[in-house]
Amino acid sequence: MAQLCLQGLTFFLSYAILAAVLGMLQFGYNTGVINAPEVNIENFMKDVYKSRYGEDIQDDSVKLLYSLAVSIFAIGGMLGGFCGGMIANRFGRKGGLLLNNLLGIVGAVLMGCTKLSQLYEFLFLGRFIIGVNCGLNTSLVPMYISEIAPLNLRGGLGTVNQLAVTVGLLLSQVLGIEQILGTDEGWPVLLGLAVCPPILQLVLLPWCPESPRYLLITRQWEEEARRALRRLRASNQVEEDIEEMRAEERAQQAEATISMMELICSPTLRSPLIIGVVMQLSQQLSGINAVFYYSTLLFISSGLTEESAKFATIGIGAIMVGMTLVSIPLMDRTGRRTLHLYGLGGMFIFSIFITISFLIKEFFGYVQEMIDWMSYLSVVSVLSFVVFFAVGPGSIPWMITAELFSQGPRPAAMSIAVLINWMANFLVGIGFPTMKNSLENYTFLPFSAFLAVFWIFTYKKVPETKNKTFEEILALFRHGNGRSMEETSVSKETDVSGMVESDQKL
Numbered sequence: 001m002a003q004l005c006l007q008g009l010t011f012f013l014s015y016a017i018l019a020a021v022l023g024m025l026q027f028g029y030n031t032g033v034i035n036a037p038e039v040n041i042e043n044f045m046k047d048v049y050k051s052r053y054g055e056d057i058q059d060d061s062v063k064l065l066y067s068l069a070v071s072i073f074a075i076g077g078m079l080g081g082f083c084g085g086m087i088a089n090r091f092g093r094k095g096g097l098l099l100n101n102l103l104g105i106v107g108a109v110l111m112g113c114t115k116l117s118q119l120y121e122f123l124f125l126g127r128f129i130i131g132v133n134c135g136l137n138t139s140l141v142p143m144y145i146s147e148i149a150p151l152n153l154r155g156g157l158g159t160v161n162q163l164a165v166t167v168g169l170l171l172s173q174v175l176g177i178e179q180i181l182g183t184d185e186g187w188p189v190l191l192g193l194a195v196c197p198p199i200l201q202l203v204l205l206p207w208c209p210e211s212p213r214y215l216l217i218t219r220q221w222e223e224e225a226r227r228a229l230r231r232l233r234a235s236n237q238v239e240e241d242i243e244e245m246r247a248e249e250r251a252q253q254a255e256a257t258i259s260m261m262e263l264i265c266s267p268t269l270r271s272p273l274i275i276g277v278v279m280q281l282s283q284q285l286s287g288i289n290a291v292f293y294y295s296t297l298l299f300i301s302s303g304l305t306e307e308s309a310k311f312a313t314i315g316i317g318a319i320m321v322g323m324t325l326v327s328i329p330l331m332d333r334t335g336r337r338t339l340h341l342y343g344l345g346g347m348f349i350f351s352i353f354i355t356i357s358f359l360i361k362e363f364f365g366y367v368q369e370m371i372d373w374m375s376y377l378s379v380v381s382v383l384s385f386v387v388f389f390a391v392g393p394g395s396i397p398w399m400i401t402a403e404l405f406s407q408g409p410r411p412a413a414m415s416i417a418v419l420i421n422w423m424a425n426f427l428v429g430i431g432f433p434t435m436k437n438s439l440e441n442y443t444f445l446p447f448s449a450f451l452a453v454f455w456i457f458t459y460k461k462v463p464e465t466k467n468k469t470f471e472e473i474l475a476l477f478r479h480g481n482g483r484s485m486e487e488t489s490v491s492k493e494t495d496v497s498g499m500v501e502s503d504q505k506l
Contacts (some may be wrong), residue, residue, distance in 0.1 A: 009153060017157060019204035020144050021164035023097060023137030026104055028168025030130050031292055034070050036310055037187035038174030042066050045120050067430055069123050074130020074426030081418030084139025085411030089218065093144035093211040099160040103133040104198030112192020130194055139418045143410065146402040148232055155399065155466060162395030163324045170317030173280050177310050217249045231455035246481040247471050248406050258409040262376040271477050272404035275462055276417045279397035282454035284424030286347055287447030288389045290432045291316065291382060298382065303361065303375035312379050316386050323390035335466040336396050343392020348451040351444045353381040358441035403465045407475050444453055
């Protein structure tokens with residue numbers, strides 16, 4: 001920690017990041033909170049249906065309603081993610097986050113009042129609104145943090161996004177056990193507690209500065225940008241940061257305001273956009289949300305009791321937090337691309353092990369010792385799958401998407417990437433139960449295939465962005481992905497020396 005302080009992690013920068021990542025904690029909490037009380041929520045829906053219509057609802061219909069409650073969160077996330085760039089440019093990064101908290105409060109209150117009102121429609125509406133809130137957070141928070149962080153700490157501090165997500169997940173899983181709030185009386189409180197992060201952010205965030213990059217490049221308010229930088233860096237020596245922003249501004253003046261359509265049609269920006277989109281897909285189509293949304297069901301299928309399955313789910317959250325902490329110092333030491341390759345490769349291996357454990361349980365299910373052993377293998381495989389997700393695909397897609405673009409196209413790029421992320425999230429959330437019924441023991445094989453494809457794509461196409469300025473990263477795509485940064489630097493030096501020689505001749 002002392003080393004981080006020497007490298008520029010000041011108290012006020014830490015405070016600003018803490019205030020901002022509450023939005024990602026909200027995202028993590030609402031991703032995991034629906035998992036543990038599945039049976040309680042389904043029983044509530046059955047009771048409401050019977051009181052309304054005087055007859056029992058079919059089990060398949062209840063499962064469909066519950067899947068809707070899970071996946072409508074992602075539909076809201078798509079809408080919020082799509083609007084993220086427009087909100088960021090219109091109200092600023094900090095201003096957008098402050099306004100977004102109003103949605104978080106409304107959504108949480110609706111979910112908390114579901115049982116009191118005897119309307120499961122409140123649950124759907126609340127999950128949708130909180131989804132919009134989380135979609136905006138997933139666009140605005142990484143953008144804000146990447147723009148206030150010093151160059152040498154951008155990777156490590158960007159990982160704090162994922163740390164907040166994992167803390168939110170773990171919190172929802174711990175609170176969701178039967179001994180705390182995972183009961184018929186407690187689950188509305190469990191869902192309603194989502195009101196806490198937006199209220200806390202409304203208290204903390206007003207004291208934080210707006211993004212200096214937004215102030216200088218988008219608004220042209222240089223003095224305000226200098227003032228914000230002095231507070232964040234705890235120093236008056238901010239000329240290096242200002243000059244880096246000026247270089248970025250000069251590089252993207254020709255594309256000062258980039259719409260989503262212009263971004264898609266730009267030949268220079270097409271490659272980074274494709275990389276950003278595929279990186280987001282590598283996170284969601286890895287199968288991790290099948291684990292987040294349905295881990296309790298998966299563990300029960302593997303032979304655990306319901307109570308043991310819930311505690312194993314808490315283990316997932318604890319491992320996510322621990323491994324994300326481990327990955328923070330590795331991010332700026334090892335590099336984004338390398339960690340992503342390790343993460344995808346490990347997930348591929350253990351997705352195969354998950355499938356093997358299901359198959360062996362079916363063939364040798366009549367032997368009690370084999371059931372116990374297979375339950376152990378299944379749990380270890382799922383937890384290892386989560387470990388490798390936390391190492392790479394958990395945080396790197398958000399970070400790289402923000403890093404691949406300069407100030408002009410960044411909001412539009414984040415909107416497209418987040419929209420794709422939430423669309424894939426929705427497809428996994430709504431489709432996994434059906435896929436599990438159809439494929440049974442082979443449920444994870446499609447995810448294994450996706451992981452193999454994403455590993456190959458990352459190896460061949462994704463550049464390393466560690467310790468590179470936004471201008472240097474953009475230069476990679478101007479000159480072609482095949483050229484290294486060293487080649488780019490040499491060409492720049494050659495250009496400069498050529499200009500000097502010309503001046504001397506003149």
